[in-house]
Amino acid sequence: MKSAFLIKTNKIEIIEQPIPSIKENEVLLKVKAALTCGTDLKAYLRGHPLVHMPGPFGHELSGVIEEVGENVNGFKKGDAVMLVHTAPCGECQYCKKGLFNLCEILKKDMMLGAFSQYVAVGSRIVKHNMFHKPEHIDFEEAAFLEPLSCIVHGVNTLLPMKSDKILIIGTGPVGLLFLQVLKSLGIEVAIMGRNKNKLNLAESFGADKIYYPHDNPLDFTDGLGYDKVVECTGQKDVWLKSINFVRKGGTVLLFGGLKAGTEVCYDAGRLHYDEITLKGAFHYTPADVKEAVKIISSKKLKLKELISGRFSLSELSLAFEKLSRGEGLKYLIEP
Numbered sequence: 374m375k376s377a378f379l380i381k382t383n384k385i386e387i388i389e390q391p392i393p394s395i396k397e398n399e400v401l402l403k404v405k406a407a408l409t410c411g412t413d414l415k416a417y418l419r420g421h422p423l424v425h426m427p428g429p430f431g432h433e434l435s436g437v438i439e440e441v442g443e444n445v446n447g448f449k450k451g452d453a454v455m456l457v458h459t460a461p462c463g464e465c466q467y468c469k470k471g472l473f474n475l476c477e478i479l480k481k482d483m484m485l486g487a488f489s490q491y492v493a494v495g496s497r498i499v500k501h502n503m504f505h506k507p508e509h510i511d512f513e514e515a516a517f518l519e520p521l522s523c524i525v526h527g528v529n530t531l532l533p534m535k536s537d538k539i540l541i542i543g544t545g546p547v548g549l550l551f552l553q554v555l556k557s558l559g560i561e562v563a564i565m566g567r568n569k570n571k572l573n574l575a576e577s578f579g580a581d582k583i584y585y586p587h588d589n590p591l592d593f594t595d596g597l598g599y600d601k602v603v604e605c606t607g608q609k610d611v612w613l614k615s616i617n618f619v620r621k622g623g624t625v626l627l628f629g630g631l632k633a634g635t636e637v638c639y640d641a642g643r644l645h646y647d648e649i650t651l652k653g654a655f656h657y658t659p660a661d662v663k664e665a666v667k668i669i670s671s672k673k674l675k676l677k678e679l680i681s682g683r684f685s686l687s688e689l690s691l692a693f694e695k696l697s698r699g700e701g702l703k704y705l706i707e708p
C-alpha cells in the first residue's frame with residue numbers, strides 16, 4: 374500500500390509499505406477520506422512533539438472496514454465508519470477521575486497515518502471511539518469527527534449560555550467550526566480575523582458581526598466586553614490580547630495551543646479584581662466524540678464548505694504547500 378511519510382520538515386514522500394496486519398480486537402481500515410489539520414501543518418513546517426519523523430502522519434479520517442480481528446463486536450468487513458485517532462485507557466489516575474481527555478496514554482498512543490491507503494485501528498479505539506457512518510453522511514463529512522470532537526470539548530469547557538455574547542478570534546477551520554456550533558445553540562457570536570474571504574465565510578455561517586484585528590470589537594457589546602472569548606489562533610500575541618475583550622466576570626478559553634514552555638503574562642488586576650477566568654481545553658473525551666457524531670449526523674453544520682480542495686495521496690505535498698502559504702482551510706485527501 375501507499376503511505377505518506379513526513380520525512381523531515383517540508384518534505385513528504387509517498388512510500389510503499391506492507392498493509393498493516395491486525396491483532397485480536399483490532400480492525401483494518403481502508404481510508405476513504407482524510408483531512409489536513411493545523412497540527413499536521415505545524416509538523417510539516419517545524420516538527421511537532423506528537424508526530425515522529427520520518428513517519429506516517431494525518432489523523433482526521435473515515436473509511437471502510439477491510440478486515441476485522443478476532444472478537445470484534447458490532448463491526449464487519451465492508452462497514453463504513455467514522456472514528457477518532459485516540460481512546461483513553463480507562464485505568465490511569467486521570468481516567469479514574471473521569472478526565473478522559475487527559476489520560477496518560479493518549480499522547481503516547483495515537484493512531485497516525487490517515488494519509489495512507491490502509492490503517493490498523495487499535496482495540497481501544499474500536500471499542501470506544503469508532504462508529505457506523507450513517508448513509509446520508511459522506512465520507513468527507515465523517516472525517517470531521519476528530520476536529521469536531523475537539524470543538525465539542527471546547528464548548529463543554531466554555532459552558533456558553535443562551536444570553537451570552539461570544540467573541541471568537543481566528544477564522545481558521547477551528548474558529549469557523551466553533552462559530553457554527555455556537556450558532557447552532559442560538560448564541561450571538563462575533564468573530565475576528567485578518568482574511569477577508571474567511572470572514573465572509575464566517576458571515577455566511579451566521580456570524581453576527583465580523584472584525585479585523587485593528588477594529589474595536591467592543592461596540593457589539595456596547596463597550597462592556599464579551600461574556601466569553603475564544604482564542605482559536607494559537608498565537609502568543611493573540612493569547613495576550615484576548616483578555617482585553619472579555620467583560621468583568623467573563624471567561625477566556627485559550628483553545629489554540631502554544632508550544633509548551635511558552636510563557637504568557639497577564640494583568641493581575643484584571644484576573645483578580647475583574648474576576649476573569651482563563652481556561653485551557655485539550656482534546657476530547659469519548660462523551661464529546663459521541664456528541665460530535667450526533668452533530669455530524671444532524672447535518673446542521675456546513676462541513677463541506679470548510680474543504681478548500683481535494684487531492685490524491687501523491688499530491689499531498691501540494692496541499693501542504695498551499696496551507697503553508699495560508700491558502701485554504703482544510704484539504705481533502707482521497708488515498
Ligand SMILES: [Zn+2]
Nearest residue numbers: 410412433520
Ligand atoms: Zn486535527
Ligand SMILES: [Zn+2]
Nearest residue numbers: 462465468476
Ligand atoms: Zn487513562
